[in-house]
Amino acid sequence: MxxxxxxxxxxxxxxxxxxxxxxxxxxxxxxxxxxxxxxxxxxxxxxxxxxxxxxxxxxxxxLESFQETPLFFNSIELKALVDAFKFAEGAGYPYTEELESALAKVENGLHEEQRQDLSRQASGLDVISPARPPSVVPLLRDLEQAEKDGRTVRIVYRKANAEQEDERVIDPYGLAYDRNEWYAVAFCHRSQAVRTFRVDRIVRLAQTEARFEKPERFSASAYFRDRSEREREADGPLTVIRIEGEQGALNAVCGHWHLRHYLTERTDREARFLLDVPTMNKYLPMYLMTFGTAIRIREPLELKRRIREMANGIAKQYEDDSD
Incomplete structure (x- = not known):
């Protein structure tokens, strides 16, 4: 022991x-x-x-006056707690201050040798966080509270590249952190369907008097997976897609919000996906073209042919351009 x-x-x-x-x-x-x-x-x-x-x-x-049981952590467990705080802070976790306070309480219970060891152990990892509007943290807190209370909220929302703001009434079902962004998964009263809203695009939020009941066992992460499945054009046939390329380009392809669900194998130089042919033909040629020579399609031949035809069409459009 x-x-x-x-x-x-x-x-x-x-x-x-x-x-x-x-x-x-x-x-x-x-x-x-x-x-x-x-x-x-x-x-x-x-x-x-x-x-x-x-x-x-x-x-x-x-002594009978003793009430609390102290917590004992080894050095790696303490490092893990500090590193977890760094990741939470980098993600814009809405309760970072409370987490920092809890961590301070743990550190206050350490003796000097443990503190010095923790400082050495945790100094090698940093999390570089993307810039976010200062309003995101209070919005996350308000949305989470609304979900807990079952309270409908009214938001003013601005879509990407939209000229005007849009007002929506939503029932927040949960929050999800995906691809360095926070999303509210909510039932939208206008569209009468569950939708996702990027929290940093919410301009204002106000509570209403209306109440709602969240579907039993609702999961925001499961909703994201199901939405990706619905984006497929057909149930089959499935084909193996093999892409070779530079590591940075492969990271981007594998991290694509839709493609990542179909990743079956990944090495430093190659990624394999299993996807239905109609979805492949509709979405992948144009998307993969954006990587230029940083990637190369190894299979299937049909995808290679479609990208080649698209590239030839673009080249032909400019071959007679005298400018």
Whole structure:
């Protein structure tokens, strides 16, 4: 059993209220008496009021005033907590301040050697976050609260490249973080369907008096997956798409909001997808053309032929251009 597990076991044994001898604890945990005393010293250093009484009725006990059980983390667990905070902060997580406060409480319970070790362990990772409007955090909080309360909200929304703002009444079902952006998945009263709204495009939000009931077991992530499935043109036949290219270009192709659901294999130089032929023919030639020579289609031949025809058509359009 690991050191921290043994320390917690000793703590739970002592919190029963009984006095225990070091020998009794050692027999129960199958460790030496000397190790027991070492763990007791560590508990005392962590702020646990352990008292050792000598004599016929003596033993080891915890003062009755002790109420809370301290948490014990090894160095990698502490590093993971700090790194998780960095990722949450980079994602624009709406409760970053509360998370930072909780982490500070954990760090305050460490002794100086642990703090120094944590500083060394966690100094090698940084998360570079995209720029976001300052309004995103309060919007995320308001949307989450509306989802929890079952409260319909009215939003003013601006689509990408739209000249005018648009007002919608929505029932927020959940939030999702996808491709460095936050999305509200909500039932839109105007379209009478579930839709996604990029939170950074919400200009204003106001609560209404209306209430709603979220569908049982609704999942925002499942909705994103289902939406991708609905984008398919047909159920079949399926074909293997094999794309070779530079790592950066492949990362972009594999991270495409639709294609990533059909990725079956990925190496440093190649990616394979399994997709139905009608969807492939409709969407992929134009999209893959945008990568130029950074990628190369290995199969299927039909996709290679369509891209070649498209490229030839573009070249022909400009071959007689005298400018």
């Amino acid at each position: 690991a050191k921290w597990d043994n320390m917690l076991s000793i703590l739970w044994m002592l919190r029963s209220g009984r006095k225990l001898t070091a020998a009794q604890i050692a027999d129960s945990l199958e460790i030496s008496v000397r190790t027991v005393y070492r763990y007791i010293d560590a508990l005392c250093a962590s702020g646990v009021p352990v008292v050792a009484e000598s004599g016929h009725d003596g033993g080891i006990r915890i």
